[in-house]
Amino acid sequence: MRFEKLQLRGLRCISEASLDLSPGFNFFAGANGAGKTSVLEAAFLLSHGRSFRSGARDALTQRGAAGLSLFAGIRHDDQRLVRLGLGREGARWEARMDSESVAIGQLVRECAVVCFEPGSHALIAGGAEERRRFLDWGVFHVEHEFLATWRRYQRALKQRNSLLRKSATTEEALFEPWEQEMARAGALIDEWRRRYLELLLPHLRDQAALFLPELGNLELRYRPGWTEGEELLALLAIQRTRDQARGHTTSGAHRAHWSLSFAQAPEREHLSRGQEKLVALACLLAQARLDAQIRGEWPIVCLDDLASELDQAHQASVVESLKGTPAQVLVTGTDTPGALERVPARVFHVEQGRLTPLL
Ligand SMILES: Nc1ncnc2c1ncn2[C@@H]1O[C@H](COP(=O)(O)OP(=O)(O)OP(=O)(O)O)[C@@H](O)[C@H]1O
Numbered sequence: 001m002r003f004e005k006l007q008l009r010g011l012r013c014i015s016e017a018s019l020d021l022s023p024g025f026n027f028f029a030g031a032n033g034a035g036k037t038s039v040l041e042a043a044f045l046l047s048h049g050r051s052f053r054s055g056a057r058d059a060l061t062q063r064g065a066a067g068l069s070l071f072a073g074i075r076h077d078d079q080r081l082v083r084l085g086l087g088r089e090g091a092r093w094e095a096r097m098d099s100e101s102v103a104i105g106q107l108v109r110e111c112a113v114v115c116f117e118p119g120s121h122a123l124i125a126g127g128a129e130e131r132r133r134f135l136d137w138g139v140f141h142v143e144h145e146f147l148a149t150w151r152r153y154q155r156a157l158k159q160r161n162s163l164l165r166k167s168a169t170t171e172e173a174l175f176e177p178w179e180q181e182m183a184r185a186g187a188l189i190d191e192w193r194r195r196y197l198e199l200l201l202p203h204l205r206d207q208a209a210l211f212l213p214e215l216g217n218l219e220l221r222y223r224p225g226w227t228e229g230e231e232l233l234a235l236l237a238i239q240r241t242r243d244q245a246r247g248h249t250t251s252g253a254h255r256a257h258w259s260l261s262f263a264q265a266p267e268r269e270h271l272s273r274g275q276e277k278l279v280a281l282a283c284l285l286a287q288a289r290l291d292a293q294i295r296g297e298w299p300i301v302c303l304d305d306l307a308s309e310l311d312q313a314h315q316a317s318v319v320e321s322l323k324g325t326p327a328q329v330l331v332t333g334t335d336t337p338g339a340l341e342r343v344p345a346r347v348f349h350v351e352q353g354r355l356t357p358l359l
Helices: 036-048 104-110 118-125 128-142 146-166 172-211 232-238 240-246 273-295 312-323 338-342
Strands: 002-011 014-020 025-030 067-075 081-089 092-097 100-102 113-116 218-223 257-262 300-303 329-333 345-351 354-357
Touching (some): 002 036, 014 036, 014 354, 036 300, 100 104, 104 128, 113 273, 118 128, 118 273, 128 146, 128 172, 128 273, 146 240, 172 218, 172 232, 232 240, 273 312, 312 338
Parallel strands (some): 025 329, 113 300
Antiparallel strands (some): 067 081, 081 092, 092 100, 218 257, 345 354
């Protein structure tokens, strides 16, 4: 899939921009603070319903503007054109698809963007939640029932946590309905996550061998969030008193985690910061390849500030590996990365929130 058109209004320093994008490489060049990352942020908002930057959502809307609005014309590989809109006024978000009002989940399903940006190394260096989010975004795009199941699970978890805090007893009749729901939904989520990671692993190994051959064989470890082989329902009942003392549910799909290790770097601490970034990039591109394999079309790939994140050899190998695919790629940088000089790209000059196509 690709953005044919991307329009931004009132996003950070961008008052108004309308971009006709190339189906291949697009490069956004400009000085620090010019607004390059904001373009990728717009793509990410449409595909995730949130920004990749931390901080208040209010900061997304241009200072002094009443709201922000994003519009994308997405051309799928089967030539279907879908018009997506996402707007925010005050604290309220509104999503539209082909002029109809839709839930954000529906918008996000239509738009798949994989984004490598300076914060991406948190996927490796950060906590389990970052990796769970990455995993769940992938599962969400391939398992249609995932979102509804995940919401059911979250609702039951919230209810159980609230009972743990408010109730003086751990009475079966109070807890059991929510625990049943957590166990049912949790088993499905676990099954989908396992299946997804199994499919992801060969792509991960290929990408890691390309970017980090010196680290040797890659292994993936997954834990469901409760003792392997035990029934979640039984475990929740046993752990009620302990959970009550802690004030929250300590086992379940919300505690799942996965990690990677390499023959030459068995622990995360054995990786340099640059290697962490490369492993994160390998994960993201593996996810893009798996998405393409399952859904039959490549997601859009965004690479923020590529030249300052990776050394030249790795920049070249990223560009080289994407050049051979039908992916639309959006890259930003203060200067054109050497690797991009050898591929045809549409270039946009970005200056103080204004975007001008150059080629
Ligand atoms: N709510 C806002 N209203 C107006 N301007 C904002 C708002 N939030 C951020 N900005 C400004 O918008 C710009 C954001 O730029 P962005 O992060 O997209 O720049 P960039 O070109 O990627 O920069 P760098 O190369 O430094 O990463 C900055 O100049 C910032 O000060």
